[in-house]
Amino acid sequence: MAYESWGMYPKIQSKVIACSTFTQIKDQINASSSLIPYGNGRSYGDSALSENLLPMRRFDRFLNFDEKRALLEVESGVLLSEILESFVPRGYFLKVTPGTKLITVGGAIASDIHGKNHHVEGCFSECVESFELMLPNGEIVTCSKTQNRELFLATCGGMGLTGVILKASIYLKEINSQYIDQITIKSRNLKESFEAFEKYSDYPYSVAWIDCLAKGEDLGRSLLMMGDFSQDGDLDYVAKRGPTIPFNFPSFALNNWSVRAFNFLYYNRVKEKISKQKVGIDSFFYPLDAISHWNRIYGKNGFTQYQFILPKESSYEGLQEILGLIAESGKGSFLAVLKLYGKANENYLSFPIEGYSLALDFKIEPDLFALLDRLDEVVDRLGGRIYLTKDVRVSKEVFERGYPQIEKFRKLRKEQGMQEKFQSLQSRRLGL
Ligand SMILES: Cc1cc2nc3c(=O)[nH]c(=O)nc-3n(C[C@H](O)[C@H](O)[C@H](O)COP(=O)(O)OP(=O)(O)OC[C@H]3O[C@@H](n4cnc5c(N)ncnc54)[C@H](O)[C@@H]3O)c2cc1C
Structure with missing residues (x-):
């Protein structure tokens, strides 16, 4: 099947590994030689392209909202647009958003996206309290700035190369007007x-x-x-x-x-x-x-x-x-x-x-x-x-x-067996 990113270049024939449960994702990681998670394909280049794609859009459930902390827990395939449609009417907006709302939460973390307010709020990872990541061996770990910190630092901006982000808890901001x-x-x-x-x-x-x-x-x-x-x-x-x-x-x-x-x-x-x-x-x-x-x-x-x-x-x-x-x-x-x-x-x-x-x-x-x-x-x-x-x-x-920190990233990928399991056209081109 021809799968593209937003730039429609390059074009590649990919096998799509459709999963609807986290257990199926684990089995597929086990069975596949290598794969890459695919969010909503809004990245322009070759970071979400590979021979084996793991589409994440169907993991689109809202899990919890802690109103006191304005903390929203979702599965990683939820689109930012879906969050806005539910939460703007309740007086909340995203703390950090890119120039399109048609991206998944997993894609936002994997690219550590930024918006028009980077000089004030920083990147998307600044509003991430924690996320759950499936590692190459199928283990699910919780990552935050204090828990499994190294995995957090490598996964935010790590272009899907450290594992599959399954769920995330993100802080929203309060607004009075649309x-x-x-x-x-x-x-x-x-x-x-x-x-x-x-x-x-x-x-x-x-x-x-x-x-x-x-x-x-x-x-x-x-x-x-x-x-x-x-x-x-x-x-x-x-x-x-x-x-x-x-x-x-x-x-x-x-x-x-x-x-x-x-x-x-x-x-x-x-x-x-x-x-x-x-x-x-x-x-x-x-x-x-x-x-x-x-x-x-x-x-x-x-x-x-x-x-x-x-x-x-x-x-x-x-x-x-x-x-x-x-x-x-x-x-x-x-x-x-x-x-x-x-x-x-x-x-x-x-x-x-x-x-x-x-x-x-x-x-x-x-x-x-x-x-x-x-x-x-x-x-x-x-x-x-x-x-x-x-x-x-x-x-x-x-x-x-x-990117002077690339060697830390490569070392972690090697130690955790990520290099064999998670690969994209980009990771091979750049030796990530
Ligand atoms: C019109 C437009 C405007 C944009 N504006 C901005 C902007 O202002 N700022 C900005 O920073 N970016 C911007 N972008 C880029 C976009 O925000 C990022 O490329 C984003 O990562 C796309 O998310 P996606 O869900 O479509 O992921 P995809 O494009 O499908 O994948 C992107 C990366 O995320 C990884 N990934 C996806 N889901 C998961 C998951 N569940 N677990 C692990 N890895 C995963 C993929 O492997 C891939 O490496 C823009 C894009 C468009 C089309």
């Missing part, structure tokens, strides 16, 4: 964009869309969106359902001109330097989820998301160089997202470090990887790293220099 008071700042270049991020860093949520094809004086021009939950409004949240892209677009549809036109219109639709809006949860946090299968606009060959992060001291210099290389190449991305990050956590393979990250989508075409290799050189030279959950092609050397 609306967000949003401020949009229009910046004319990268310097202004950075100044705006720093000036408004007290806002819990912030993200900037960058026009990555702008050159010269306009290089790095952006729209920075910041916000916080309103104190007034209601909690009558109903998830937005939008149109579907019914088929893969022809690959010529997305080219330098169409992206340039989109970027021009998107940037210029905002007239004022500073403007205020009141927006709903779906518009603020999950604008892309409004269009089902939007990944098809990149055509049948698929696309990749290139996401890197640079330490704060080299972020400005690095972004200028990288945006210059992209604008020169003419390979545009209408999704170019700049974010400010707070301090790194101690997990072995979590992506965030204190600094700035840029994420860009590129359709797969023959000379793309040569450009991305050039961008890697800059990231590597300036002490940055590439995000594993988006990656499909970074070299082992660049990856290793970016």
Whole structure:
């Protein structure tokens, strides 16, 4: 069966090992030579791809809610969207959420995802009280920051390579409204964009869309969106359902001109330097989820998301160089997202470090990887790293220099027999 990740690249024939009980998972781990858990396939690269896939979506039960502590226990196949549909009307929201709500709790832990509030709340693992992990020998262990700590540090961000996350207890945050008071700042270049991020860093949520094809004086021009939950409004949240892209677009549809036109219109639709809006949860946090299968606009060959992060001291210099290389190449991305990050956590393979990250989508075409290799050189030279959950092609050397704790991860995998049982295309490519 052809299974894909969100980037639709690479394509691989996989055997799907469908289980409906934890005992069946144990039996399958025992019987299979190697496998990888599969959440909702929203990772862009090859971390959830392998010859043997263990789909986790059917483990979707809500188990307990401790109202006093706002602590929710769920099976790992529950989607964030399902949590929102049940809990926003009761006055709760996720402490950390990515730019899509269509991911599983297991996937959120395995990628140790982050959101627009990383500089305030950190990664998803910060709101995880504990989770249950099935090891290669079928044993189920509880992991937290204090219990089986090493397994906790390796599993959060460990891309499914330490075992199968079965259940998790996560803290929610209280909200009074389903609306967000949003401020949009229009910046004319990268310097202004950075100044705006720093000036408004007290806002819990912030993200900037960058026009990555702008050159010269306009290089790095952006729209920075910041916000916080309103104190007034209601909690009558109903998830937005939008149109579907019914088929893969022809690959010529997305080219330098169409992206340039989109970027021009998107940037210029905002007239004022500073403007205020009141927006709903779906518009603020999950604008892309409004269009089902939007990944098809990149055509049948698929696309990749290139996401890197640079330490704060080299972020400005690095972004200028990288945006210059992209604008020169003419390979545009209408999704170019700049974010400010707070301090790194101690997990072995979590992506965030204190600094700035840029994420860009590129359709797969023959000379793309040569450009991305050039961008890697800059990231590597300036002490940055590439995000594993988006990656499909970074070299082992660049990856290793970016993640200095990789040897601890490898040692644990070896000692616990994880290397033989849990493998993905990515783990083999990078020798994880
Ligand atoms: C539109 C869009 C926006 C996004 N925005 C962000 C963002 O802002 N921030 C961010 O950090 N990420 C973002 N992502 C990436 C996404 O949040 C992660 O890739 C997430 O891990 C996907 O979860 P999933 O359930 O789809 O897992 P999958 O894609 O199926 O798997 C991802 C990884 O998790 C592992 N895994 C899944 N379930 C389990 C389990 N039960 N036990 C052990 N391992 C498991 C898999 O083996 C794999 O390594 C975005 C993705 C999209 C499509």
